[in-house]
Amino acid sequence: MRGKIFAVKPFAVHDGNGIRTTVFFKGCPLRCRWCHNPEGLSFETQLSFFASKCISCGTCMDVCPQGAVLSAGKIDRTRCTTCGKCAEACPTAALVVQGYSVTEEMLFQRVTKEKAFYRDGGGVTFSGGECLLQSEFCAKVLRRLKHAGINTAVDTCGMVERKDLEAVVPFTDTFLYDLKAIDPKVHKRCTGVENEQILENLTYLNKEGANVEVVIPLVKGYNLGEWEKMLVFLKNLERIRTVKLLKYHGFYFSKYEALGWKIPATDISAPTEEEFAAIKNAFEREGFIVKI
Amino acid sequence: MESFERTCGRPLIFRGVMGGKSHDELVAHAKSVGKDFQREKATEQYACLVSEVMDYCAVLIAEGDPFISLTDGGGILSEFSAARRKKLEQSDEESDEHEIRLRRGQRAYAFQGHEDFGHTCPGYERLLSAGICGVIDEAKALFEKERNVPKKNFYRLILRVWTSARSLALRMADAGEGANDENLSLAAKNLRFLADHPPMTFMQALQTIALYYELQQNIEDTPVRSLGKLDRLLYPFYRYDVEKNNKSVKDIEEEFSYFLRHLDSYKACSNIPFALCETDPSLPRENELTRILLRVTLRCRFSNIKVHLNYRPDLSEEIVSMVNDAIRSGSNSVVYINSDITVSALEKIGIEREDAEDFNVVGCYEPCAREEIPCSCAGRLNFTKAVELAVNSGEDMLTGEHYAAAAPDCDEICSFEEMMEIVKAQLRAFAEGSLKSAKQRERVQIYLHASPLLSATYPSSFYGGKDVYADYGAKYNNTSICGMGIATAADSLYAIQEIVFRQKRMKLSEFTRILRKNWQGEEPLRLYIKNRIPKYGNNVQEVDAIAAELVEYTANLINGKPNARGGVFRFALFSVDSRFPLGEHTAASADGRFSGEPLSKNAGASACADRNGLPALLLSVLSYDHTLIPDGMVLDVVLHSSSVSGEDGLKAMNTAVKTYLDKGGFAVHINVLDAELLRRAQKHPEQYANLQVRLCGWNVLFSSLSRRDQDEFIAQAEVAQ
């Protein structure tokens, strides 16, 4: 069986405990307005072109079997089959293929390379995109990791079928569960979809007694007004005690441009220090452990 | 005493008091004595000069300083050695074919040998237990008893020099008493006491160390490159003060902060290091004093002070946390040294276990066993140059000369394995060249230098009646050769393997032509290699294996080979600031480096080539056996401040350090940098006057670096991001 990922990032120290290696899976059902990893949205393989790195050497034109490179780095995406020949030959990595398929064995070998550093609570985190869109593959690798004594975490947006969660629950030490809004309309405005399934799945994980850390991004102009409702909702999930508040910061426009996409709306900003502190305090007053 | 926070912030201002002769008169005198050289050992003249300088130099004191140790006697003996060296060079002009090749190799920076009197850790145990007066008494007794003429002479000279040291201490006391300053009077009182007794109190022990430092480092001109394991050394004096003088921890902290400020005012080149934590595995890692001294040092943040933190797996996590927390907030004066690895490495070159277990690190990274003179920077060898010669039929691309092993024409090399064998043949020739050059220098060192102060602190030398340098009197008289540019060499070989033998993009001869032309007209290929071909430092097994093969092969060519002083050679793996001159003399390399660019730093990856996270870099460096590197190696790690922020970040830093050391890493030093901050500091140096970074093996103020070095740090910080 194969899975499709777009990056493996070692030495991730801020997502979960200890030193971790994070695997980014391709494909996501949500379209968050503030997405930092646009290359993870589509399940399809894509070609990114980072103009600032290009030295106009023309190698890509020479190697493309489809004649899809019109001029240095300029790609006719309707002709491109994302075969990756140009990216392989590009001397500066200005061209990058986003997405490649891996076997269980390949991924297992890759993430266990740094195993020595996973002591003190560290391990492997599956993220994305939405890793649980490939839950069967994830479950197989997670199971092997567990057997090898490695701590596992799954970072999910929750917009998946119940069976996808069920598949990984036995092999997941920690769920990092993203929560963006309670009001379905607000959720839709933020992410393009409503959130019924997300809230249900979170309730399910709570009932199952899974170890869950709820990750709440705070984005002014989008979901800042939702925090009190989220607090109320989480208070009713008696087993969930840890939240991580993420302050939205900065956009990686170049990643969008590289995919040949329009730059998304920029009516987005971070909460002020005071707003952030007030929210943190409110959660703490209700007995939550708040990570930032 | 005032609060030590205030002490740290105020620089000392020195003024000179009394001196029989002017500095210039003493310099002129030393020069003229040096010139009269008739191929006799330096011992007699050297000791007499040292003693004269002590008798006539001026004493420097600073208001509010409870220590007195500085003089204007520095730099005088070096004039003597320089004058003698000049004379020597005029006299040996013999040059056969071997000699010519040797000189060519040295000029090309392929291999070199030097004399090294600069890396010592005096026997502080002896110094502190006997005191100056104790050394004098013992020397007197031995002098009277001794029948052997050279030995009797040795004791006569020791007696003369140490008696001058005692008089100097008394002159310092006079200067302090005349200054009408409470702290200086305290120093004077201690010095007067020390003239006739060994130290009893904490302050007296510190005064002894400071005074001795000045005498050996500046007057005798034998650089002191460690103050020893201060927590162990100072412990009895601390206990004495607590028990007999009712001193509190706060008092001790203040006293130590005054001591650090005093030392910092020396502005010694490449720092004043001391060690903390026990190296002997059978003892506990720390005593009551360890954290006190560490805390004060981290808080005071003097850029001239450096700590070697001796690590073993049983070191408390709290200490590691304390150090890492300080490092990430910009106080990066601590290097981790792995005791167990050091001890095994030293044992492998024949040092007895007990002596190995009492090692100190002298200078940047070089372990020095008890009773050892390691001459830790006596020679160097250029890994990258070996690859250059191997792809160019044994000819230096820049000088056009042949000085190492013969090598076949490029087109005759059919496989990568053959390629490696040819590189090894060059390395054999380089190792031979560096050992030979170093031995030549060792044979002349007896004419240039002697060490009547240092020799008296080494029991082997003192009781054996032999000078550590002029008579090779230490128990272990070893010499070290340093391999440089390892990552550049490994990356170059891997690039050749990939481009020539695997992808078969071009023949080796064509690749060589490109390198000879310094990549002219080949920028896309150069960038492709630089950016796309895997590099050492990313946990890519195939590249790391090349580095490991080169390191282990070369270590075996050096380690344990006899030197000219009855000792053995020791291998090191660091390139510190030598990577600049070596780089300037090394042609373009196959890893994408231009001719003249610096070689890779220490045991680390080529500049900005480690892009796969810290664990990957550490695992690459662990691909070879560090116990084969008795003269030390270090890895400089650059982390971006955001990656180690918060509790998570600190924990990750601790885990990374411990994992690396537990898996056999010899030493690691961490810089936590923020490219934005560095850029601001580059623009407004006045606002970031005390921002420290670690340059090669020592700390420097960022503002004091050249533009080139500053840019390099900024680039590294960007990669770390």
Ligand code: SF4
């Ligand atoms: S190969 Fe890369 S650097 Fe060269 S023109 Fe194409 S995108 Fe630009």
Ligand code: SF4
């Ligand atoms: S990915 Fe393949 S088809 Fe697409 S532009 Fe590159 S070489 Fe051409």
